[in-house]
Amino acid sequence: MEASEAMRVNRALNKMSKLYRVAKARKLAALGLHPGQDVLLWLLAQEPGGMTVKELAGRLGIEPPTATRSLARLESGGWFRREAVAGDRRQVRILVTQAGHALVPAIERAWAELAEEAMGETSEEWREIALTTLERANDRLRGIVGDDVLAEE
Template identity: 65%
Template sequence: MESDESRRVNRALNKMSKLYREVKSRKLAALGLHPGQDVLLWLLAQEEDGMTVSQLAAQLGIESPTATRTLARMEKRELFRREPVPSDRRQVRIVLTEHARRLIPEIEAAWDELAEETLGGLSPEQRSAVVEALEDANDRLRDQVEESVLTEE
């Protein structure tokens, strides 16, 4: 890749990342949520019986202490309850409350709006190409991150 092109790519991705996060943050704020909490709630909603903190962290690709801190911030809003795991008394499952379940369609609507605002002006073919390119780039970067973690161990 030519130097001018790589600078253009870098600038575009940095700008996109910041703008996307800011707009998403504003939409989530209207629901009383912070970025990241939406994905956490959505994942929990997929599991009727909830998940342990370690399962949730693994699904999110974060460390358990990070998930614990996020949950601590959310606990005040009564978005979930902790239930004991019958087979392991040391573990608890995080289960969404009905209040949180009612937020899921609103979270999904915010995501839909954001996707439309971001790529809605493109043709279906262009949107597909953009999403495919981003997914491929994510895979390449994820491979690099996983390789560096493995070499550090």
């Protein structure tokens, strides 16, 4: 790849990453969430029996202390509750409350709106090409840096 093309690719990906993050943050702020909290709450809501902090951290690809900090930031919203795990005082199970479940459709709508806004009037064929290209690039980068880098997404 020539230097000018490499610069163009780098500039486009960096801009997209920053712009997407800001746009997502604005949509989530309207829901009282920060980027990353949406994924955490959505993931928890998919498990009717809840998850331990360790299980949640594993699913998110983060360390348990990071999951604990993220949960602490979310706690004031009343979107989940903690229950002791029978037989293990060190463990707590995180369960989404009715208020948390009520927020999930709004999170999914925000994601859908952002995807639609980002892709615009792009045809289905071009969307598929763009997504396939981005997914392949992600796979190649994941092979270089490993899975643990994408803890928030």
